[in-house]
Structure formats: structure tokens, C-alpha cells
Amino acid sequence: xxxxxxxxxxxxRWSRSKPEDTVSSSWHAVEAHRPPAELDGEVELAxxxxxxxxWGAHRWERVGxxxxxxxxxxxxxxGQLSRAS
Numbered sequence: 234x235x236x237x238x239x240x241x242x243x244x245x246r247w248s249r250s251k252p253e254d255t256v257s258s259s260w261h262a263v264e265a266h267r268p269p270a271e272l273d274g275e276v277e278l279a280x281x282x283x284x285x286x287x288w289g290a291h292r293w294e295r296v297g298x299x300x301x302x303x304x305x306x307x308x309x310x311x312g313q314l315s316r317a318s
Contacts, residue, residue, distance in 0.1 A: 237263060237264060237310055237316065238263040238289065240263040240286050242261060242285050243297070247299070260291075261279035261283050261302075262280040263285060269292075273290070274289070275287050293310065
């Protein structure tokens with residue numbers, strides 16, 4: 234995956250597999266097959282499987298470093314992001 238958009242786990246859109254994680258880890262990575270700005274506002278599936286709403290103005294490279302970012306999304310994207318410098 235070349236780029237990731239940022240998704241936010243809204244309370245009305247959560248992952249069935251990990252519903253307890255959506256509040257503490259609100260920010261998720263979303264595979265972006267087109268420019269993230271074009272996905273703004275759309276509901277997408279995050280890398281970890283959570284259902285999120287894309288925030289096109291945010292960059293995963295920055296949001297993924299926050300404590301409130303999903304640990305699973307960080308793990309999944311770690312290899313791809315480390316090669317992209």
C-alpha cells in the first residue's frame with residue numbers, strides 16, 4: 234500500500250471484533266487507492282477492520298504517531314511507512 238488516509242471511529246460506526254477499542258483508539262489507517270482528499274467524509278474499512286469515517290485533511294504519517302491512534306493500524310502500516318522516506 235502506497236498511502237493511507239485517516240479514519241475516525243465514530244460511536245455509531247464501530248468494529249464488531251474490537252468494540253472496546255474504538256473510544257481509546259479513535260484514529261485509524263485507511264488504505265487509500267485514490268487521493269485521501271477524495272475520500273473525505275466517506276465511511277470506509279480501516280486496516281484493522283474497524284468501520285471509520287475518513288478525514289481527508291489529516292495525514293496518517295502524523296496521526297499514526299499519536300497515542301490515540303489504533304495500535305493495530307500502527308502495526309499494520311509500520312513496514313510500509315518506514316520504507317517511504
